[in-house]
Amino acid sequence: MSMNLLLREESQSPAASIRVSSKWAAQALTFLMVFGPGLIVMEADNDAGAVSTYVQAGAQYGTHLLWLLLLLLPVSYFVQEMVVRLGIVTGQGHAAMIYRRFGKWWGRFSLFDLLLVNFLTLVTEFAAIALALDRMGVDPVIGVPVAAVALVALVITGSYRRWERIVIFLCLLDLLWFAVALRVHPPAVGELVRRTLVPSMPLGGLTAGWLFLVIATVGTTIAPWQLFFQQSCVADKRLRFADLKWARLDTFVGAVFTILVAGCMMLAGNAALVRHFDFTDPAKMAVQLGAVLGPFTKHAILLLMINAAVLGTTTISLASAWAYGEVQGWPSSLQKPVREAPAFYAVYGLCVMAAAGLVLIPRAPLQLIILSVQVLAGLVLPSAIIFLQLLLNDKEVLGDQFANKPWNNLVNWTIIILLFVLSLLLAAQVAVPQLFPNA
Amino acid sequence: MATLITELDDRMEQMRRSFAVVHPLDDVPEEKVDTEHLGHMRMTRTVKICLFALRGYLLLMVGMLGFRVLQLAGVIHG
Numbered sequence A: 001m002s003m004n005l006l007l008r009e010e011s012q013s014p015a016a017s018i019r020v021s022s023k024w025a026a027q028a029l030t031f032l033m034v035f036g037p038g039l040i041v042m043e044a045d046n047d048a049g050a051v052s053t054y055v056q057a058g059a060q061y062g063t064h065l066l067w068l069l070l071l072l073l074p075v076s077y078f079v080q081e082m083v084v085r086l087g088i089v090t091g092q093g094h095a096a097m098i099y100r101r102f103g104k105w106w107g108r109f110s111l112f113d114l115l116l117v118n119f120l121t122l123v124t125e126f127a128a129i130a131l132a133l134d135r136m137g138v139d140p141v142i143g144v145p146v147a148a149v150a151l152v153a154l155v156i157t158g159s160y161r162r163w164e165r166i167v168i169f170l171c172l173l174d175l176l177w178f179a180v181a182l183r184v185h186p187p188a189v190g191e192l193v194r195r196t197l198v199p200s201m202p203l204g205g206l207t208a209g210w211l212f213l214v215i216a217t218v219g220t221t222i223a224p225w226q227l228f229f230q231q232s233c234v235a236d237k238r239l240r241f242a243d244l245k246w247a248r249l250d251t252f253v254g255a256v257f258t259i260l261v262a263g264c265m266m267l268a269g270n271a272a273l274v275r276h277f278d279f280t281d282p283a284k285m286a287v288q289l290g291a292v293l294g295p296f297t298k299h300a301i302l303l304l305m306i307n308a309a310v311l312g313t314t315t316i317s318l319a320s321a322w323a324y325g326e327v328q329g330w331p332s333s334l335q336k337p338v339r340e341a342p343a344f345y346a347v348y349g350l351c352v353m354a355a356a357g358l359v360l361i362p363r364a365p366l367q368l369i370i371l372s373v374q375v376l377a378g379l380v381l382p383s384a385i386i387f388l389q390l391l392l393n394d395k396e397v398l399g400d401q402f403a404n405k406p407w408n409n410l411v412n413w414t415i416i417i418l419l420f421v422l423s424l425l426l427a428a429q430v431a432v433p434q435l436f437p438n439a
Numbered sequence B: 001m002a003t004l005i006t007e008l009d010d011r012m013e014q015m016r017r018s019f020a021v022v023h024p025l026d027d028v029p030e031e032k033v034d035t036e037h038l039g040h041m042r043m044t045r046t047v048k049i050c051l052f053a054l055r056g057y058l059l060l061m062v063g064m065l066g067f068r069v070l071q072l073a074g075v076i077h078g
Helices: A003-012 A023-034 A037-044 A048-061 A066-090 A094-135 A140-155 A160-173 A176-183 A189-197 A208-221 A224-236 A241-274 A282-293 A295-328 A342-360 A366-392 A395-402 A406-431 B002-017 B045-072
Strands: A018-020 B019-021
Touching: A018 A023, A023 A241, A023 B019, A037 A066, A037 A160, A037 A224, A037 A241, A037 A295, A048 A094, A048 A208, A048 A241, A048 A282, A048 A295, A066 A094, A066 A189, A066 A208, A066 A224, A066 A241, A066 A366, A066 A395, A066 A406, A094 A140, A094 A224, A094 A282, A094 A295, A094 A342, A094 A366, A140 A160, A140 A295, A140 A342, A160 A295, A176 A241, A176 A295, A208 A406, A224 A295, A224 A366, A241 A282, A282 A295, A295 A342, A366 A395, A366 A406, A366 B045, A406 B045
Parallel strands: none
Antiparallel strands: A018 B019
């Protein structure tokens, strides 16, 4: 046996590995290999609906809601950290866990709600793509199907890594929001820091409209599909027990990045407020700002709207496809080629194509769909998060090492009660608006 | 031959001192907790209270939606 062959065999066993000379380099490289699901789930939550909500918050209340974003940073991290733990320990998705531990009734209820709210959200993503394309002078009848085909092509390569790299690139494109925020001449740094650290009321004081924008911002930042998506993503990437600390760091980095980007969106909205623009939607605002600040601002905001919708679409469709596939017991992995997981890819493709098709129907009831998303999210999020909390206290599954500690429970129950109340208020405002005459 | 063995020893020593990093997808699949044969969760008092509260919350939401639908249909006025 030649020496080269001997060395090659040694270096290749037990699996393809990269050797580095220092512990620090090994840790950095491990983090980079684990990095992905946390950033993606967080940044994809800045989807088309989130762009609309954050920009509207800025356009109506300026920088008065920046403190809320800072408050939502630990909330979103704590919620998502729980699914990371559950995903790593069980290697299963969230839907499968609900089915197994709570039985068929709760399993079907969670799955049906998730699929419905996800599909309606997808329709809003494509509606945003159509709106932004239209403002850019591209016919949505051509642009929307092209986007849908590209979104299907993104996942059918049979490589999780390829999908992840492309989606991380799309997440990083959101760095352009920082350029937009600088371009619109934001308030002085001191004022921004003060508004971020010290909660403040807008000039009109506490109104029902302000309260519901606060609720909408919370609802936008913590969405039900995120729980299902990240747990399935962690399971599909086959993260190991030893990867837990890096997966937590990935989630934290994702949360910080997402909140910073959301802050930039509020600053873009604030630019419309200080110029006394009449705000109706982010695409129109982009055109208005473009007329004052130049075409870069207009095209950047419109492209970022499309990027947000694309990120939202691929992750939400995957959350549905993984959840449905897990429950049905189908092979459901981005690592598998289409011939080995046809049903998984079919669900993904069906979600994308049906949502894109619905948007192209003339006079489709988009406003009704947006309202339905809000009401359904109010149904799905509290139930999903209750199951999550119960699963994280399930010592038969997680053991003492990975189950919630008392301080975890204190934080999480506080978050859950807050989300219950806010979800109920938001859904009540949509379903029974006469209860809130000034909203 | 002696040179080859020395080189081999050096390389082996270098590998012993180095750190191997494996991508999760390239690693040997890890054994996870078997959830398939665990059955349903034990119905402790906390679990019962949570599920009861969840049912109440869902009923309230459905009731509100039903009220709105009936109102839009003109069955309920006000």
